[in-house]
Amino acid sequence: MRALRRLLAKVKNVATGRRADARLREEMEEHLAMQTEENERAGMTREEARRQAQIKLGAIEAIRDRYHEEEGLPLLECLWQDSRFTLRQMRKSPGFTLVTVLTMMLGIGATTAIFTIVYATLLRALPYPRADRIVRIHDVRLQGRSTGGLVGIPRFFDLAARSKSLASAGFFYFDDTTLIAGAQLPVAIKGAGTNAGFWQVFGVNPLLGRTFDQRNDQPNAPMVAVLSYAAWQRYFGGDPGVVGRQVTIEQKSTTIIGVMPKEFSVPAGIDLWRPAQLTPGAWTWRGEGSRFINVVARLAPGVSMESAQSELRRIGDQLRREHADTDGLWQFGMVGMRDDLYGELRPAILVLFIASGFVLLVACINVATLLLARAAAREREVALRRALGASERRIRLQFLTESTLLAITGGLAGLGATFLLVRTLAAKLPGRLAMAGTVEMNWPVLGFAVGLAVACGIGFGLAPAMRNRRPALNLDLKQNEMQVVGKTGGWARNAFISIQVAISLVLLVGASLLGESLWNLLKSPLGFQPEHVLTFRLVLPWNAKPDATREFYANVQRRLEALPGVIAVGQTSALPTEDWHARGNFDADWLPRSDHHDAVNAEVRSISGNLLQALGTPLLAGRELIPADGISKLLGAVVNRTFAQQYLPGGNLIGRRISDDTGSIEIVGVIADVRGTSGSIADKVGPEIYFSADGVTPNPRRSFVVRTQARPEQLVNSIREQVHHVDPQQAIADVATMDQLLDKAVAQPRLNMALMTAFAALTLMLACVGIYGVVAWTVAQRVREIGVRMALGATRSQISLFFLGRSVRATFWGVVAGTAAALLLTRLLRSQLYGVTADNPLVYAIAIPLLLVPVLTATLRPALHAASINPVDALRSE
Amino acid sequence: MKSKKDVQQGTLALMVLKTLETLGPLHGYGIARRIERISGDLLEVNQGTLYPVLLRLEQEGAVESDWGPSENNRRARFYRITRAGHKLLDSEKRDWEQTAAIIERFFQLKAGDWA
Numbered sequence: 001m002r003a004l005r006r007l008l009a010k011v012k013n014v015a016t017g018r019r020a021d022a023r024l025r026e027e028m029e030e031h032l033a034m035q036t037e038e039n040e041r042a043g044m045t046r047e048e049a050r051r052q053a054q055i056k057l058g059a060i061e062a063i064r065d066r067y068h069e070e071e072g073l074p075l076l077e078c079l080w081q082d083s084r085f086t087l088r089q090m091r092k093s094p095g096f097t098l099v100t101v102l103t104m105m106l107g108i109g110a111t112t113a114i115f116t117i118v119y120a121t122l123l124r125a126l127p128y129p130r131a132d133r134i135v136r137i138h139d140v141r142l143q144g145r146s147t148g149g150l151v152g153i154p155r156f157f158d159l160a161a162r163s164k165s166l167a168s169a170g171f172f173y174f175d176d177t178t179l180i181a182g183a184q185l186p187v188a189i190k191g192a193g194t195n196a197g198f199w200q201v202f203g204v205n206p207l208l209g210r211t212f213d214q215r216n217d218q219p220n221a222p223m224v225a226v227l228s229y230a231a232w233q234r235y236f237g238g239d240p241g242v243v244g245r246q247v248t249i250e251q252k253s254t255t256i257i258g259v260m261p262k263e264f265s266v267p268a269g270i271d272l273w274r275p276a277q278l279t280p281g282a283w284t285w286r287g288e289g290s291r292f293i294n295v296v297a298r299l300a301p302g303v304s305m306e307s308a309q310s311e312l313r314r315i316g317d318q319l320r321r322e323h324a325d326t327d328g329l330w331q332f333g334m335v336g337m338r339d340d341l342y343g344e345l346r347p348a349i350l351v352l353f354i355a356s357g358f359v360l361l362v363a364c365i366n367v368a369t370l371l372l373a374r375a376a377a378r379e380r381e382v383a384l385r386r387a388l389g390a391s392e393r394r395i396r397l398q399f400l401t402e403s404t405l406l407a408i409t410g411g412l413a414g415l416g417a418t419f420l421l422v423r424t425l426a427a428k429l430p431g432r433l434a435m436a437g438t439v440e441m442n443w444p445v446l447g448f449a450v451g452l453a454v455a456c457g458i459g460f461g462l463a464p465a466m467r468n469r470r471p472a473l474n475l476d477l478k479q480n481e482m483q484v485v486g487k488t489g490g491w492a493r494n495a496f497i498s499i500q501v502a503i504s505l506v507l508l509v510g511a512s513l514l515g516e517s518l519w520n521l522l523k524s525p526l527g528f529q530p531e532h533v534l535t536f537r538l539v540l541p542w543n544a545k546p547d548a549t550r551e552f553y554a555n556v557q558r559r560l561e562a563l564p565g566v567i568a569v570g571q572t573s574a575l576p577t578e579d580w581h582a583r584g585n586f587d588a589d590w591l592p593r594s595d596h597h598d599a600v601n602a603e604v605r606s607i608s609g610n611l612l613q614a615l616g617t618p619l620l621a622g623r624e625l626i627p628a629d630g631i632s633k634l635l636g637a638v639v640n641r642t643f644a645q646q647y648l649p650g651g652n653l654i655g656r657r658i659s660d661d662t663g664s665i666e667i668v669g670v671i672a673d674v675r676g677t678s679g680s681i682a683d684k685v686g687p688e689i690y691f692s693a694d695g696v697t698p699n700p701r702r703s704f705v706v707r708t709q710a711r712p713e714q715l716v717n718s719i720r721e722q723v724h725h726v727d728p729q730q731a732i733a734d735v736a737t738m739d740q741l742l743d744k745a746v747a748q749p750r751l752n753m754a755l756m757t758a759f760a761a762l763t764l765m766l767a768c769v770g771i772y773g774v775v776a777w778t779v780a781q782r783v784r785e786i787g788v789r790m791a792l793g794a795t796r797s798q799i800s801l802f803f804l805g806r807s808v809r810a811t812f813w814g815v816v817a818g819t820a821a822a823l824l825l826t827r828l829l830r831s832q833l834y835g836v837t838a839d840n841p842l843v844y845a846i847a848i849p850l851l852l853v854p855v856l857t858a859t860l861r862p863a864l865h866a867a868s869i870n871p872v873d874a875l876r877s878e
Numbered sequence: 879m880k881s882k883k884d885v886q887q888g889t890l891a892l893m894v895l896k897t898l899e900t901l902g903p904l905h906g907y908g909i910a911r912r913i914e915r916i917s918g919d920l921l922e923v924n925q926g927t928l929y930p931v932l933l934r935l936e937q938e939g940a941v942e943s944d945w946g947p948s949e950n951n952r953r954a955r956f957y958r959i960t961r962a963g964h965k966l967l968d969s970e971k972r973d974w975e976q977t978a979a980i981i982e983r984f985f986q987l988k989a990g991d992w993a
Contacts, residue, residue, distance in 0.1 A: 002938045009937035024929060028907050030954050031925070034907040037950070056925050063926035070930040070937070490950065643943070 014072045024067050028222055032057060078394065082401035087516035089402070096374070097406070100367050104410020104456065106762055107363030109417040112449040114356040114755075116422055117349055117429075119445060120438045121342035127263040127437065128337075129203045130298075134338035135305070137169075137312065138333040143316070144601050148678065152290040153328065155319060157280035159295075160197070162315050165308040167300040170198030172267060172295040175274065176539050176701065178731050180248040181235055188539070188733030189231065191249070193276040201298045202266065209243035209258030216257075217275040218284060223254040224275065229262040231271035238672050249274070250541045250728060261522060263437050266283075267294070286326040287661070288584050296337070309334050325448060328596050337505040341432060347831045348752050354761045355510060356504045360456070362763050365496050366770040368460035370604060371403055372492070375464030403461025406453055411453025415446065430747030463492070493774050494810040500767035500815025502821055507760035508847040509822040513829055513836060514753040516843065520835030521682060521746055527674035528576060529616030532567075533738035534712035535575055538723065538730055540700040549698040552727055557609045559722040560706060563715065567707040570611025571693055574774050575703045576738075577745040579679040584689065586658040586665070590648060600647055600658055601677055602639070603686055606693035606702075612671060614705040622654040622669030629668065630692030638669040643687035657690075665691075682834045705738075712737050752832060764851065768858040775807055776862035786866055787874025796867035803863040809857055815848060822847075890931050892974070893917065895940060895967040898959040903946075905954035906932065932957060940966050 012018075021178075032053050039049035068074075090097040125131050137159070138149035151159075151171070160169040175191040199211040207229065216224050227235075227242065236242045245256050254274070283290065299308050312332040319327045335343065341863075344350075382395060419441055426439045433439055538556065540549055553571060560569045574580035582605070585598040593599060612624055613615075620641060629636030637658075644653050653667045673685040693699040708715055716735055721730055779786075786799055824839040836843070890913075897912050898904060904912070908933075910925045935941045939962035948954035959967070 002940075005939050006934070006937045020933070026953070027929060027955050028926065030948065030952060031907045031910070032903070033952070034948070034950075035925075058924035058926040060926065063929060066927065066930040067933060070933045 010071070010073050014076065014785075016070075019068070020071060021064070021068070024064065024155050024252060028057065028060065028063070031290070031424065042176070051874070062263070063541070066202075078397055079401055079602045082398045083405060085398070086402045086405045087818065090406070090548065092552065096370065097409075100370060100406045101410045101413060103366050103766060104407050104453070105413035105417060106766065107360035108407075108411045108449060108453055108456070109414030109421075110356040110359045110413055110610045110759060110762065111452060112418045112445060113421055114349075115448050116418065116426075116441065116445050116519075117433065118353050118437050119442075119637050120351055120433070120440070121345055122338075125442070126337055127204075131337060133167075133299045134201060134337040135297050135299060135308070135334050136337055137297055138335070139291060140331050140333040142329050142331055144329075144598075145583070145603075147288075147291045147583050150291045150581055151293050151295045151332075152286060153278060153283045153293060154280075154286045154297055154673065155330070156293060157283070158319055159312070159315055159332065162318070163299050163311060165303040166297040168197045168200035169297040170201040171276070171295045172198055172273070173276070173293045174267070176733060177250040177541075178539065178729065179235065179272075180729070181245075182247070185732040187235065187730055188537070188731040189235075189249075189271040190269060191225075192270050192273050194273050195276055195278070198273075198296065201296050201462045202264070204261065206258040207261045208240065209256075211258055211260075211273075212275050217277055219277050219279060219683055221277060223249070223252050223274070224257045225249060225254050226258040226260060226273045227256060228260055228265060228271055230265075230269075234258045235271075252541075258779075265435060266296075268432055268435055273328075278545050285454075286323055289582070291583075297716070305334075305336070318395065325596060328795075329598065345433075345748070345841070347828060348748070349504075350754065351510070351828050351832070352755050352759075354828070355756055356506055358507055359759050359766070360452070362500050362503055362507075362766045362770070364460045365500055365772070366766055367403075367406070367456075368463045369493065369496055369770055369774055371460060371464045373773075375399070378780075399464050400458055400461040403464070404457030407453045407457030407460070408450070411449055411456075414453075415449045418445075418449070420720075424496055430744070448805060459809070491841065493778070494806065497771050497774060497807055497810035498772055498814035498817060500758045500763075501851065502818035503813050504760070504764045504855075505815060505847060505851050506820030506822045506825055507756065507763050508851055509818075509826060509843055510829060511753070511757040511760040512843045512847050513826060513833060513838060513840070514749070514756050516836045516840075517834040518746065518749050518753045521749060522742075524835060525672075526576070526676075526681070526742075527617055527672045527685075528738070528739040530742050532615075532708050532710075532712055533614070534708060534715055535703055535705055535738060535741065536718075536719065536732040536735040537703045538732060539702075542700055544700055546696065546698050549700055550694050552730075553608060553694070553698070553702060555726045556704070556723055559726065560704070560719060561610075563718055563722070564713065565709045567709060568610045568613035570614035570705045570706075571608040571702045572611055573606040573693065573699055573702065574677070575705070576615075576674050577679065577681060577741045578703070581678050584660065586660050586689075586811040588647065589657045589659075590651075597660070600643075600687070600689075602643055602689045605677070605688065605690050606695075606699045607690050608693040608702070609704075611705060614707045615674070616707070618672045618676055620670045620672060621652070622667070624669060625690065625692050627692065627694055630695035630698075633663075635665045635691065635695070636668040637665045638671055638690040639667055640671055640685065640690075641673045641689040642685050643689060644670050646687050655703070681742070682749075727852075749832065749834075753848075764854060768854045771807065771855060772858040772862060775803060775859050776865070779803060779862050779866040782866075783869060783874045786869050787871045790869075790871035791875065799869075800863045800867040803866050805860060807859040808856075811852070811859070818851075821849075890928070891935055891940075892967070894928070894931060894935065894957075895963055895970075896960060898941065898957060898991060899964065899967060903956045903958040905946075905956050909952075909957065911920050935963070938962075938966075 032050070035053035035056060036049045040046060044052065047433050075162060126134070128134060136149070137151065138146070139151040139155065140146050140149070156169070156171055160166070163169070171193040173194045175193040177189060177191050178186045180186045196212060196214045196217040206226065209226075211226050215221060225247075232242060236245075242256055243258060247254055247256060249272075260273075277577060300307070302452075308389075312334055320330070385395060399664050422439060422441050427434050427436075429439060461775070463672045540552060544552075550747075557569055557571065560566060572581070584601065584602060584604040585596065586600040586602070587593055587597055588599045591599040607625065608627075611621055615718040621644075622638070625638055634657075639653060647653075653670060656667050657664050658667065659665060671690070674684055674688075675681045677685065677688055678685070693702060704720070706712065706715065720732055723730055789799065790796075822844070823839060830838055893913050894909055897909050900910065901908075906928055910928050911926075913928075914925075914963060932941065932943070936943055936957075941957050942960055943955050943957045945953050948958045
């Protein structure tokens, strides 16, 4: 209470600028007068009385200082004084200020920019209430490849019925379809089918209207839909009266019942949600084709992640016993929602964060070196301050204030640069990172940048502050007469060179590895020719009549083939690079039967038209599929090369048969491996099998591949017209060239590579500038010594070698340490590499010369300059 | 940890308060003389240190001050103890007495008492 009162009084004094100095003076004057009178009465002479009174009162200036300290906030005033002094200094040496601020801007800007991504993906709470309780549940195959985590419908209902640790369980599947609102043309939209539980899992309230419940989720209930914010804006102009409107979705009359807020987008980029209207009893078939839903759940209150996980495993074990032939190889897996969304990105983000930290470290070292050099030049100033009575603390505070102010100025500049970067580039980031509300400037990012700047300022301010501790006042004051530089800090400067070289090497190696990976990713054979190919998708309703579906797609195929400039047209259930999973189990006539009927387990695609020619995928053996292969009694299928190598190495597959519960299939051809069939083109190609899309149950959802002579974009409008001619209810979706799809597929690795290369280049540049500065400064400080050496007979090359030798030794140790660190740190990169190993000696053989050339140039210049010094001038120099 | 200076300052503040309580409003010189008379050398050399202590007490609200005429009809600043000052003095006094009593007991211990 008293302390608070005292503080308030002090703050008030500081704020109002009140100083009771006059009052103190008057009081002390009065005091002296009274004491003098008293002394005179005791018999002293007037002068003696006055003198004794003064002695008794004490040092007036010291009392005034104490009084003033008591009156105000001395630390704050020191800071204020030092800040103003620093700002004056900064104005007086604009070159020094510019270099430091720019250096810090680069370091803090790089780190803050990456931190925006770190924060968005690894730190922030997802925008759902109690988001840490939401999990994603995967179906995991105990051996071989899984189906991208997709869960079988009957397994989901079994899980939901048996589990006690899940408060609610929801699912969604992608359900692309067409929307006709009022009298508008049909538009292709991205839809999701979900159960009612989906909404309970996330617990996000709609912006307008409501979400759907159990009653809407019954089979044959009237169709309803919930719009995403983006779709509401795009297709309904943000009309607040949209709730209750009737639209046509998938050729069915549907009522719009709600609009979700902007932040809610699960799955990412979706336009609307519709009830799946699936019930536990309605789905008895448990085979591979039932595996198409993504499962999310909210843990029941008080249930830990671990206990939920063990319960899932127990249920999985039960199902494996109960349905040995279909579920025997499957188990449930579970991860938190954040890990599910961003877990894949984590290693790359961490690597980039470390790399940006390295840039900052090198920047700090540069600034610290500069400050050290300045501190050395200011030794006289400091000695003078000390002689005038400045305390150790006071001087250290001054140095720290200076460095922190410099760092904060640089940090603010870096923050500004980051702000611009995020404003312009956030929406162009690959994949999920581009989602609105993900990577953005916010208070945590701001706090991070400012905190980092202050920490850096204190960090590199410590070096010069400590340097000036030696209280050898007389020596320092005389210093100018006998310049002996390099007595301290010499080892520190060499260590700085080594560290900068080592860090640059680590980043260069990282950048080379990522660069080589990207090169391999793009240049190793894709299994198709991406140039001059246009793709788009058509989706008919799931319950369209088989004849009508076959007829529609045959019509579109014919019309497109007739367009001028079209070379070939093909259809497939999923394009290369599309994240699409559909697997099948088969018995094979040349392999022993297995319990789970999975002698052959392969990714399954349905194709039609002239797909091989349209994609540019070579046929290796046998023949292509013909329409008859889909409808004859003995179905025909084509397999890929990996299938042939894995299941019948060295043998001839043509004419062999595989079978599932629907009948026998004859293998009629083998085609080349196509990379990216189920998403990532970095994945190893697995066995694949291609059926005709025009079978007894023809595929309603097909992607078209159109190979053209000229630029494929020119055909978009005529294709749209042709499709409209065939069926005016249909809209073409996701029009893109194959090149664009590939571009998207490598966007993340390319971003990683670009950032890493930028960081490596920045670091190398900063390191070279820093090393040049250190060597040049050492030479400048030793001009007189050089003169003496030359006068005593040293040759010019000896002088050069003297300076070169020190930096070359430091550089050598830097390369050694950097190689060791790179070997250790590139392990973190392993998951990001493609076609190159982290310890590839070739990478080092490239990176080390790439590093040494600029670094040695940076040392050579000032070393040569040292040799060109005229000894006579040098000796005269002061 | 309090440095020696802190302890002295704390004691000095206490003496100031006690002096003002007993003798009523006084100017700085008056306070210094009274303390000097009783405590001997504590203020022998540095009477001036009294003024920062007075300021501190004033900012804490324990004393008030105002200008008034001094004995030789000049202007002097007179300090007066406030109600908060009385309370402060009482509680500090209790603390001191307690501490003093404990220390006293320790110094009177003989070897036999430790057994």
